[in-house]
Amino acid sequence: MIPAPFEYERATSVAHALExxxxxxxxxxxxxxxxSLLPLMRLRLARPTLLVDIGGLDDLKYVSGNGDAIEIGALTTHHEIADSHELGEACPLLTTTAAQIGDPQVRHRGTIGGSVAHADPASDLPTALLAMDAEFVIEAVGGSRSVAAADFFEGPFMSALGDGEILTSIRVPVSGASGVYRKFNRRAQDWAIVGVAALIGTDGGAISSAAIGLTNMGGTPLRAEAVEASLVGVSGADEVAAAAAQVADIGMPPGDEQASAEYRLHLASVLIRRAVGDVLT
Ligand SMILES: Cc1cc2nc3c(=O)[nH]c(=O)nc-3n(C[C@H](O)[C@H](O)[C@H](O)COP(=O)(O)OP(=O)(O)OC[C@H]3O[C@@H](n4cnc5c(N)ncnc54)[C@H](O)[C@@H]3O)c2cc1C
Structure with missing residues (x-):
C-alpha cells in the first residue's frame, strides 16, 4: 500500500530536529x-503528517568507552554494533544480539535508537539493554534527561519518550560478565518467537552474578528475576536447568499463532539453559 500524504524535513542537527x-x-x-516506521506507514497503521529525518546526523553515530561504561550514539546501526571490536570486548552481549537481528539489509539500515524508541516487545536489542541495566539519554527542547531501561519500556510500542523528544544515546555499564543472546525463530531472519539475553559472571567455575532478559514474553522486555536469584552459586547443568524452569515465575506469556503461552514458557526455559550453558562451557 502507499502511505498517507506527509511532509518531509531533513534535520541538520539535534537542535534543528527538536525545533x-x-x-x-x-x-x-x-x-x-x-x-519499523516505513512498513507501518505503508500499511497506514502510522500516518504522521511530518517526517523529520535524522538519518544524516553523523554525530549520533559512535561507540565511545571510558572503561566503566560504553556510550553508543542512537543512530549507530545494528551492523556497526555487531561489527564493533570495542563493543565485542566490553559488551559481547550487545554484539551477539545485534548480529541476530533480521538480515544484512535490516542490520545496515536499522539503528539502536530506532529499535529502543519503537519499543516492540519482539525486538532483540531492548532485551539485551535491559539485562545490562542500560540508561537511555533523551533530549527535549527544555534540556536532557536519562531514563533507566527498567523504567523506559511501558507497554507494547509504548515508552517513556514524550512527544517531540529524541533519544540521542545509550549508556551501558561495563561489567566484565559474559553475555549470550539465544533466539528462537522459524526462519533465520525472523523476529524472535522467544529470545533470551544472559549476562553471567563467574567465579571459580560457579555463577557469581546473573541477569536474564526475555524477548516476546510480555508486553515489554522482561527480567526473569527468580531465575537470576536461583542461578547464583550454581555450576552444574542440572542446577542450571532447575533454575531455568523458574522462568514460570513471570506468569503466563501471551499466546498467538506462532506459539501458545505454554510453548513460550517451555522455549524460554530451554533457551535460558542453553545460554547459561554457553557461558559455563
Ligand atoms: C524485514 C525486517 C526484519 C526485522 N527483523 C528484526 C529482528 O529480527 N529483530 C529486531 O529487533 N528488529 C527487527 N526489525 C526491526 C529493525 O531492527 C528496525 O530497524 C528497528 O526496530 C527500528 O530502527 P530504525 O532505525 O529502522 O527506526 P525507524 O523505523 O526509523 O523508527 C522507528 C520508531 O522509532 C522512532 N525513532 C527512531 N529513532 C528515534 C530516536 N533517536 N529518538 C526517538 N524516536 C526515534 C521513530 O519515530 C519511529 O516511531 C526488522 C525489520 C524489518 C523490516
Whole structure:
C-alpha cells in the first residue's frame, strides 16, 4: 500500500530536529533507519503528517568507552554494533544480539535508537539493554534527561519518550560478565518467537552474578528475576536447568499463532539453559 500524504524535513542537527518536531506537533515522527516506521506507514497503521529525518546526523553515530561504561550514539546501526571490536570486548552481549537481528539489509539500515524508541516487545536489542541495566539519554527542547531501561519500556510500542523528544544515546555499564543472546525463530531472519539475553559472571567455575532478559514474553522486555536469584552459586547443568524452569515465575506469556503461552514458557526455559550453558562451557 502507499502511505498517507506527509511532509518531509531533513534535520541538520539535534537542535534543528527538536525545533522541527515542535513545529510539527503530536503527529510529527522522527525517521532514523525507517525499517519499523516505513512498513507501518505503508500499511497506514502510522500516518504522521511530518517526517523529520535524522538519518544524516553523523554525530549520533559512535561507540565511545571510558572503561566503566560504553556510550553508543542512537543512530549507530545494528551492523556497526555487531561489527564493533570495542563493543565485542566490553559488551559481547550487545554484539551477539545485534548480529541476530533480521538480515544484512535490516542490520545496515536499522539503528539502536530506532529499535529502543519503537519499543516492540519482539525486538532483540531492548532485551539485551535491559539485562545490562542500560540508561537511555533523551533530549527535549527544555534540556536532557536519562531514563533507566527498567523504567523506559511501558507497554507494547509504548515508552517513556514524550512527544517531540529524541533519544540521542545509550549508556551501558561495563561489567566484565559474559553475555549470550539465544533466539528462537522459524526462519533465520525472523523476529524472535522467544529470545533470551544472559549476562553471567563467574567465579571459580560457579555463577557469581546473573541477569536474564526475555524477548516476546510480555508486553515489554522482561527480567526473569527468580531465575537470576536461583542461578547464583550454581555450576552444574542440572542446577542450571532447575533454575531455568523458574522462568514460570513471570506468569503466563501471551499466546498467538506462532506459539501458545505454554510453548513460550517451555522455549524460554530451554533457551535460558542453553545460554547459561554457553557461558559455563
Ligand atoms: C524485514 C525486517 C526484519 C526485522 N527483523 C528484526 C529482528 O529480527 N529483530 C529486531 O529487533 N528488529 C527487527 N526489525 C526491526 C529493525 O531492527 C528496525 O530497524 C528497528 O526496530 C527500528 O530502527 P530504525 O532505525 O529502522 O527506526 P525507524 O523505523 O526509523 O523508527 C522507528 C520508531 O522509532 C522512532 N525513532 C527512531 N529513532 C528515534 C530516536 N533517536 N529518538 C526517538 N524516536 C526515534 C521513530 O519515530 C519511529 O516511531 C526488522 C525489520 C524489518 C523490516
Amino acid at each position: 522541527l518536531m515542535a513545529q510539527g506537533g503530536e503527529d510529527a515522527r522522527l525517521l532514523a533507519g525507517g525499517h
